[in-house]
Amino acid sequence: xxxxxxxxxxxxxxxxxxxxxxxxxxxxxxxxxxxxxxxxxxxxxxxxxxxxxxxxxxxxxxxxxxxxxxxxxxxxxxxxxxxxxxxxxxxxxxxxxxxxxxxxxxxxxxxxxxxxxxxxxxxxxxxxxxxxxxxxxxxxxxxxxxxxxxxxxxxxxxxxxxxxxxxxxxxxxxxxxxxxxxxxxxxxxxxxxxxxxxxxxxxxxxxxxxxxxxxxxxxxxxxxxxxxxxxxxxxxxxxxxxxxxxxxxxxxxxxxxxxxxxxxxxxxxxxxxxxxxxxxxxxxxxxxxxxxxxxxxxxxxxxxxxxxxxxxxxxxxxxxxxxxxxxxxxxxxxxxxxxxxxxxxxxxxxxxxxxxxxxxxxxxxxxxxxxxxxxxxxxxxxxxxxxxxxxxxxxxxxxxxxxxxxxxxxxxxxxxxxxxxxxxxxxxxxxxxxxxxxxxxxxxxxxxxxxxxxxxxxxxxxxxxxxxxxxxxxxxxxxxxxxxxxxxxxxxxxxxxxxxxxxxxxxxxxxxxxxxxxxxxxxxxxxxxxxxxxxxxxxxxxxxxxxxxxxxxxxxxxxxxxxxxxxxxxxxxxxxxxxxxxxxxxxxxxxxxxxxxxxxxxxxxxxxxxxxxxxxxxxxxxxxxxxxxxxxxxxxxxxxxxxxxxxxxxxxxxxxxxxxxxxxxxxxxxxxxxxxxxxxxxxxxxxxxxxxxxxxxxxxxxxxxxxxxxxxxxxxxxxxxxxxxxxxxxxxxxxxxxxxxxxxxxxxxxxxxxxx
Amino acid sequence: xxxxxxxxxxxxxxxxxxxxxxxxxxxxxxxxxxxxxxxxxxxxxxxxxxxxxxxxxxxxxxxxxxxxxxxxxxxxxxxxxxxxxxxxxxxxxxxxxxxxxxxxxxxxxxxxxxxxxxxxxxxxxxxxxxxxxxxxxxxxxxxxxxxxxxxxxxxxxxxxxxxxxxxxxxxxxxxxxxxxxxxxxxxxxxxxxxxxx
Numbered sequence: 001x002x003x004x005x006x007x008x009x010x011x012x013x014x015x016x017x018x019x020x021x022x023x024x025x026x027x028x029x030x031x032x033x034x035x036x037x038x039x040x041x042x043x044x045x046x047x048x049x050x051x052x053x054x055x056x057x058x059x060x061x062x063x064x065x066x067x068x069x070x071x072x073x074x075x076x077x078x079x080x081x082x083x084x085x086x087x088x089x090x091x092x093x094x095x096x097x098x099x100x101x102x103x104x105x106x107x108x109x110x111x112x113x114x115x116x117x118x119x120x121x122x123x124x125x126x127x128x129x130x131x132x133x134x135x136x137x138x139x140x141x142x143x144x145x146x147x148x149x150x151x152x153x154x155x156x157x158x159x160x161x162x163x164x165x166x167x168x169x170x171x172x173x174x175x176x177x178x179x180x181x182x183x184x185x186x187x188x189x190x191x192x193x194x195x196x197x198x199x200x201x202x203x204x205x206x207x208x209x210x211x212x213x214x215x216x217x218x219x220x221x222x223x224x225x226x227x228x229x230x231x232x233x234x235x236x237x238x239x240x241x242x243x244x245x246x247x248x249x250x251x252x253x254x255x256x257x258x259x260x261x262x263x264x265x266x267x268x269x270x271x272x273x274x275x276x277x278x279x280x281x282x283x284x285x286x287x288x289x290x291x292x293x294x295x296x297x298x299x300x301x302x303x304x305x306x307x308x309x310x311x312x313x314x315x316x317x318x319x320x321x322x323x324x325x326x327x328x329x330x331x332x333x334x335x336x337x338x339x340x341x342x343x344x345x346x347x348x349x350x351x352x353x354x355x356x357x358x359x360x361x362x363x364x365x366x367x368x369x370x371x372x373x374x375x376x377x378x379x380x381x382x383x384x385x386x387x388x389x390x391x392x393x394x395x396x397x398x399x400x401x402x403x404x405x406x407x408x409x410x411x412x413x414x415x416x417x418x419x420x421x422x423x424x425x426x427x428x429x430x431x432x433x434x435x436x437x438x439x440x441x442x443x444x445x446x447x448x449x450x451x452x453x454x455x456x457x458x459x460x461x462x463x464x465x466x467x468x469x470x471x472x473x474x475x476x477x478x479x480x481x482x483x484x485x486x487x488x489x490x491x492x493x494x495x496x497x498x499x500x501x502x503x504x505x506x507x508x509x510x511x512x513x514x515x516x517x518x519x520x521x522x523x524x525x526x527x528x529x530x531x532x533x534x535x536x537x538x539x540x541x542x543x544x545x546x547x548x549x550x551x552x553x554x555x556x557x558x559x560x561x562x563x564x565x566x567x568x569x570x571x572x573x574x575x576x577x578x579x580x581x582x583x584x585x586x587x588x589x590x591x592x593x594x595x596x597x598x599x600x601x602x603x604x605x606x607x608x609x610x611x612x613x614x615x616x617x618x619x620x621x622x623x624x625x626x627x628x629x630x631x632x633x634x635x636x637x638x639x640x641x642x643x644x645x646x647x648x649x650x651x652x653x654x655x656x657x658x659x660x661x662x663x664x665x666x667x668x669x670x671x672x673x674x675x676x677x678x679x680x681x682x683x684x685x686x687x688x689x690x691x692x693x694x695x696x697x698x699x700x701x702x703x704x705x706x707x708x709x710x711x712x713x714x715x716x717x718x719x720x721x722x723x724x725x726x727x728x729x730x731x732x733x734x735x736x737x738x739x740x741x742x743x744x745x746x747x748x749x750x751x752x753x754x755x756x
Numbered sequence: 757x758x759x760x761x762x763x764x765x766x767x768x769x770x771x772x773x774x775x776x777x778x779x780x781x782x783x784x785x786x787x788x789x790x791x792x793x794x795x796x797x798x799x800x801x802x803x804x805x806x807x808x809x810x811x812x813x814x815x816x817x818x819x820x821x822x823x824x825x826x827x828x829x830x831x832x833x834x835x836x837x838x839x840x841x842x843x844x845x846x847x848x849x850x851x852x853x854x855x856x857x858x859x860x861x862x863x864x865x866x867x868x869x870x871x872x873x874x875x876x877x878x879x880x881x882x883x884x885x886x887x888x889x890x891x892x893x894x895x896x897x898x899x900x901x902x903x904x905x906x907x908x909x910x911x912x913x914x915x916x917x918x919x920x921x922x923x924x925x926x927x928x929x930x931x932x933x934x935x936x937x938x939x940x941x942x943x944x945x946x947x948x949x950x951x952x953x
Binding site: 530 | 843848
């Protein structure tokens with residue numbers, strides 16, 4: 001214990017709590033390149049927070065945004081706060097100018113091939129337009145406006161800029177856009193709290209100044225999740241502690257049992273926490289919630305031990321231990337077996353919970369077995385607790401009543417269970433597990449409609465064995481996407497190969513220009529008609545001729561373009577080149593997913609793939625539950641004979657069946673995480689059955705122990721059922737149903753033996 | 757080239773800025789201008805670009821509607837349509853970014869709201885019996901690098917607009933056949949309709 005304490009101080013002095021939802025997802029499940037692409041994609045989106053400051057006029061909106069920018073910079077939460085459109089990016093693009101004859105945008109290519117006159121007419125239109133300066137600023141160096149066209153095609157969505165700031169508008173307001181990146185994609189809890197506080201205070205300030213502030217981004221969703229989980233932990237913690245204190249005080253009228261139970265659970269928890277942090281480096285907040293709950297089983301051991309003291313007149317701790325040790329040990333083994341199964345699941349969250357609860361239980365058990373006899377020396381009762389009378393009465397009359405009415409009760413139960421199971425439908429959609437408040441979702445939707453450049457979660461991964469192969473594959477994909485865009489299956493897509501033509505394409509472009517414009521005399525005529533003099537025409541033709549062998553490398557191109565485009569390229573290594581194609585405004589996800597059939601193209605839908613993983617692991621966890629069940633049955637059967645084993649196991653069987661039926665009847669979420677709760681029910685059910693089976697003539701004290709432990713467990717889990725987080729609520733609900741059933745069934749065990 | 761694009765962008769950004777009081781002359785001239793919700797007329801534009809030895813000439817019609825924006829319809833040398841309001845700009849090439857305050861400059865000129873121009877420019881002017889003239893010099897240093905001066909002249913209407921770029925290019929636009937109908941034609945209505953979201 002001392003060792004654990006020392007280790008603990010060391011382990012917990014660093015940052016040990018993980019809150020990001022993605023940390024719960026398995027990594028080994030996906031193909032490595034998809035996993036890598038997903039990680040890169042997530043790392044980017046996990047840090048982004050979008051702010052829109054709104055007001056009746058654009059000037060006001062900009063003023064709000066400027067004030068907000070200062071505030072955000074002072075917070076030191078962000079490594080990037082972008083309000084003014086970065087102008088160096090325009091400068092950067094100039095590096096591409098020498099390659100203007102190779103870099104044609106798709107539209108220019110099409111028009112040029114079909115009707116070069118039309119292209120020149122368009123140029124004339126552009127030149128005489130009032131905004132000519134913006135679109136054709138450099139007629140002298142780029143008389144055919146090739147580079148102007150290429151540059152303007154770089155940003156398919158045209159954003160309005162005022163004072164260098166992106167200003168969006170809807171019917172009522174102007175919105176100034178501010179983009180921020182959090183410093184750390186690991187989303188630490190204290191940072192998230194600071195972020196939430198910052199959002200709240202900024203919203204208040206903008207509102208006070210007569211404006212409106214919209215904020216969205218993955219970190220906000222995570223922050224909300226972390227906050228509500230934290231709040232629930234403290235609610236559940238305080239509620240259950242209070243309940244347990246009252247219950248134990250009423251029973252034992254002494255502080256010692258209370259302190260001892262706390263010691264058992266506390267040392268279990270602490271050891272579990274420390275070992276987990278040492279082993280995994282970090283522990284997820286959900287592990288803490290579930291793990292702490294699972295360790296609640298340890299309460300069984302403490303209560304059983306303590307209540308045994310009511311079983312005999314001349315009870316002393318050593319004698320008591322000798323009597324209950326087999327039961328406790330068997331209980332521990334069966335529980336450890338159940339939880340060990342979780343460790344084989346590839347979900348890091350489940351592995352953490354498995355280790356956490358196994359260590360916790362073991363240490364709690366050791367505390368009970370090794371320390372209790374010592375600490376309980378000289379501990380006797382001279383009172384007859386009220387609850388003991390109650391449980392004794394209950395233990396004597398309830399089973400009798402049950403067996404008297406077993407016919408119609410059995411029938412009712414059978415109908416109830418069958419009906420519930422029939423209604424039970426699994427739901428694995430990962431989105432159901434998170435329950436962000438509607439307000440956050442509304443804001444996110446509003447921002448998406450105002451600023452349509454935020455890519456969706458789904459994307460395509462494009463692979464090729466070299467750049468040429470990759471380029472071909474991506475071009476094929478983009479063609480399909482263009483068609484889907486016309487059909488309104490999505491509003492926009494973004495892929496590199498539309499902006500960077502590969503070497504072949506670059507040469508084609510050059511040849512196209514030569515054939516249709518520069519070599520045909522058309523350019524000369526156009527320039528002369530516009531009013532260029534002879535030398536200017538000659539100079540342009542010369543420049544064109546000299547540029548014939550120019551080829552722009554992808555790396556050179558990437559160095560010149562903006563960050564959003566750079567991020568699409570995932571690089572080449574080991575004979576494999578890959579990029580992502582991002583999608584915006586998806587309307588028809590099935591149509592997009594169907595594009596998967598192209599060579600070198602993979603559709604990545606994390607939500608879908610995680611949901612289907614959850615489904616597969618729900619099925620696997622069902623298997624694990626069955627295995628745990630069989631192991632426990634086999635163990636008990638081996639020890640007590642098959643018949644007796646089956647008798648004991650009837651308690652958990654009943655508890656599991658009723659839990660599942662209740663889930664069905666009440667239309668509760670049924671996913672992987674409920675199975676988890678069922679594991680706990682299995683463990684507890686086995687304990688109760690076992691304790692009663694081995695009670696012999698100490699049924700009264702056993703009944704008290706089981707009732708107390710059931711009540712304390714219910715206090716802990718019953719409160720989980722009130723949680724607003726779907727997953728936690730489902731867990732609490734399942735456990736509550738199971739425990740109540742186990743409590744009601746357990747007294748039937750061992751009854752006959754006594755009568756005989 | 758991008759310097760120029762950048763500067764052109766800046767031109768429009770910087771037309772905004774802190775508000776300042778209007779000149780006496782400005783007030784007087786503004787008082788002479790006819791202010792109605794709708795103004796329409798013909799334009800004749802000459803662009804003298806340094807690299808070209810002859811001006812680029814275009815003609816067409818314009819319609820200004822106080823609440824809806826501007827229709828700028830070029831008829832020669834190629835027919836093309838430009839529609840703009842405060843938040844949207846459509847050209848033959850599709851939707852474009854609206855240069856900031858672009859709509860506001862139009863509004864100031866055609867709507868007779870000269871005071872709005874004094875936000876970004878130092879204005880000197882002469883107000884004669886039959887006509888008036890205003891010289892607008894940008895206040896901001898960055899903008900000065902692009903625009904040397906803008907000249908506006910007219911009587912009860914704005915008649916001429918001349919933009920002298922710092923680099924030597926000059927654009928002259930003259931307006932005639934100006935009228936103030938009470939209602940838009942169906943065609944004009946339909947054009948403005950395309951601007952509504």
